[in-house]
Amino acid sequence: LLKDALKKVKIRPHVVQNWMDPFHQDTQVRELCTQNDIVYTAYSSLGGQWGKQKNPVLHDAVISEIAKKHAISNVDVVLRWSLTKNVVILPRSSNPVHIKNNAALINLLRETQGSCDDNQNSNVHNLDLLDDSEIERIDNLTPLQR
Numbered sequence: 001l002l003k004d005a006l007k008k009v010k011i012r013p014h015v016v017q018n019w020m021d022p023f024h025q026d027t028q029v030r031e032l033c034t035q036n037d038i039v040y041t042a043y044s045s046l047g048g049q050w051g052k053q054k055n056p057v058l059h060d061a062v063i064s065e066i067a068k069k070h071a072i073s074n075v076d077v078v079l080r081w082s083l084t085k086n087v088v089i090l091p092r093s094s095n096p097v098h099i100k101n102n103a104a105l106i107n108l109l110r111e112t113q114g115s116c117d118d119n120q121n122s123n124v125h126n127l128d129l130l131d132d133s134e135i136e137r138i139d140n141l142t143p144l145q146r
Contacts, residue, residue, distance in 0.1 A: 015038065015088075016029065016040055020042035020045055020087060021049075022063065025125070026040075040086075041088040042089050046078060080105065
């Protein structure tokens with residue numbers, strides 16, 4: 001859709017906002033944005049779109065292992081990982097503690113730069129289900145099966 005729109009519009013969009021989390025990384029759209037100098041903004045990066053089922057973003061074993069190793073939260077791991085993908089994130093919260101933690105994320109990124117190695121970023125990257133049609137599959141998988 002974006003590719004077709006870019007062929008027809010006179011004024012290109014400056015920003016595209018799409019759903020992105022470790023299980024739905026929206027790689028093709030992000031690549032298209034990069035190729036066309038469009039800023040990609042992620043929404044639901046913490047898994048809010050998973051609805052009533054157990055949120056795999058906040059409860060995944062891979063993400064939990066990385067968080068434990070660095071004494072940070074799963075939320076911090078996911079948001080930090082998103083930033084390493086050059087994605088603008090807008091974590092929403094009405095909880096003052098969460099808002100403060102989200103604001104401190106840039107400092108966390110500076111302090112831990114290099115401490116989350118490429119292998120750990122690859123582990124999160126490999127959680128991508130690749131195909132939107134596979135998203136239903138997540139209900140039937142235990143963390144060890146991913």
